[in-house]
Amino acid sequence: MALAVVRSIRSPRRLSTAQEVEDFEQELLDQYALAMAAAGITDRHVGQQRAVLFDFIRFLDRPIWTAEPADADRYLVWLRAEQRQAQNTLFSKAMCLRQFFEFLLLRYQGDIHALTGYLVSQPIDEFNRPAKPYFDIPRVPPSDAEVEVLFTGWRQSLPQARKFLPAARDYLAASLWRRAGLRITETVMLDLRDWRPDLGQRGKLHVRFGKGSGGRGPKTRLVPTINAVDELLTWWLTDVRHQFGGDWCDPDAPLLPSERRDRDTGRCLRAGSNALRTGFADALTRWLPAWQGQLTPHGLRHFCASSLYARGVDLKAIQEMLGHSWLSTTTRYIHVHDEHIERAWTQANHRVATRLTTVGG
Numbered sequence: 001m002a003l004a005v006v007r008s009i010r011s012p013r014r015l016s017t018a019q020e021v022e023d024f025e026q027e028l029l030d031q032y033a034l035a036m037a038a039a040g041i042t043d044r045h046v047g048q049q050r051a052v053l054f055d056f057i058r059f060l061d062r063p064i065w066t067a068e069p070a071d072a073d074r075y076l077v078w079l080r081a082e083q084r085q086a087q088n089t090l091f092s093k094a095m096c097l098r099q100f101f102e103f104l105l106l107r108y109q110g111d112i113h114a115l116t117g118y119l120v121s122q123p124i125d126e127f128n129r130p131a132k133p134y135f136d137i138p139r140v141p142p143s144d145a146e147v148e149v150l151f152t153g154w155r156q157s158l159p160q161a162r163k164f165l166p167a168a169r170d171y172l173a174a175s176l177w178r179r180a181g182l183r184i185t186e187t188v189m190l191d192l193r194d195w196r197p198d199l200g201q202r203g204k205l206h207v208r209f210g211k212g213s214g215g216r217g218p219k220t221r222l223v224p225t226i227n228a229v230d231e232l233l234t235w236w237l238t239d240v241r242h243q244f245g246g247d248w249c250d251p252d253a254p255l256l257p258s259e260r261r262d263r264d265t266g267r268c269l270r271a272g273s274n275a276l277r278t279g280f281a282d283a284l285t286r287w288l289p290a291w292q293g294q295l296t297p298h299g300l301r302h303f304c305a306s307s308l309y310a311r312g313v314d315l316k317a318i319q320e321m322l323g324h325s326w327l328s329t330t331t332r333y334i335h336v337h338d339e340h341i342e343r344a345w346t347q348a349n350h351r352v353a354t355r356l357t358t359v360g361g
Contacts, residue, residue: 032103042217052096065112065120072123088133098124140335141303153287168240169256170279177297179227181304181322184273184297193251195233202230210323221323244268305333
């Protein structure tokens with residue numbers, strides 16, 4: 001996105017015409033866009049933020065620096081009652097306005113007062129700020145036994161699959177969701193060079209397209225290939241990947257290729273997320289029909305977090321593996337069995353007893 005040339009915001013010392021007021025308002029928005037670009041916010045996110053601000057300006061029908069909490073009240077009620085916008089949309093737009101006015105208060109409050117006579121106030125306060133939406137429809141994953149049934153049946157069926165290569169690819173992708181907690185987009189964007197067997201005890205996957213926050217673009221991380229992921233990747237790269245085409249030794253080739261080829265180069269195209277979802281759904285229908293339409297690739301990410309936690313991996317390690325910015329997000333991925341508290345209490349007592357016995361001896 002090309003940013004407009006930003007003039008000095010202190011050029012006029014008084015706004016005497018409607019055109020000067022409009023130009024000054026536009027300059028404030030451009031300065032905000034420039035600040036977001038400097039912070040590394042993606043063009044797409046900057047555009048979305050500007051769209052919300054322009055929508056609020058049209059609703060307000062007067063210069064944006066004159067907005068007060070009562071104006072935000074009316075705007076949010078209008079979005080909710082007349083526009084029928086969802087709770088998460090209301091929250092997102094309210095936070096956009098709040099952040100913009102924080103920008104004005106921090107950087108340009110004095111200039112705005114000198115040029116317009118208005119003191120900027122924060123229109124989104126503790127009274128009208130919408131509650132943060134939580135999507136707490138539980139994504140409780142299947143049990144360990146059920147997931148094992150699914151993947152055992154899937155693995156054993158591969159040699160007889162009508163199309164072995166895409167079947168093996170879809171199985172590997174789902175195994176990465178199950179065992180390493182990768183997101184489906186992260187999986188799709190893996191290249192051959194992203195498997196780094198030289199890092200750590202078992203190797204690591206370089207996830208270059210992790211989910212970023214606040215519009216700051218992809219967030220990278222290194223995922224240790226524990227939980228037998230290293231063995232799966234060795235099988236894939238040794239026995240399967242080269243059968244897709246001659247790009248198997250090209251580090252920039254996709255780790256999970258499509259059977260289709262680029263018309264110009266003849267190289268394998270990257271498998272899409274829809275293809276991987278379809279392969280997973282077909283396997284689910286065949287090997288775990290009770291979960292058909294309920295278990296998703298993201299549900300396997302929840303399963304990964306829960307199973308690692310049940311095996312004693314601490315929350316901080318799971319947070320880093322999943323690529324969460326906040327530990328509170330990771331805790332919502334952990335689903336424990338009903339007897340988890342009793343089992344943890346028994347194990348803690350056993351450790352104390354063992355320690356006392358050792359010391360006494």
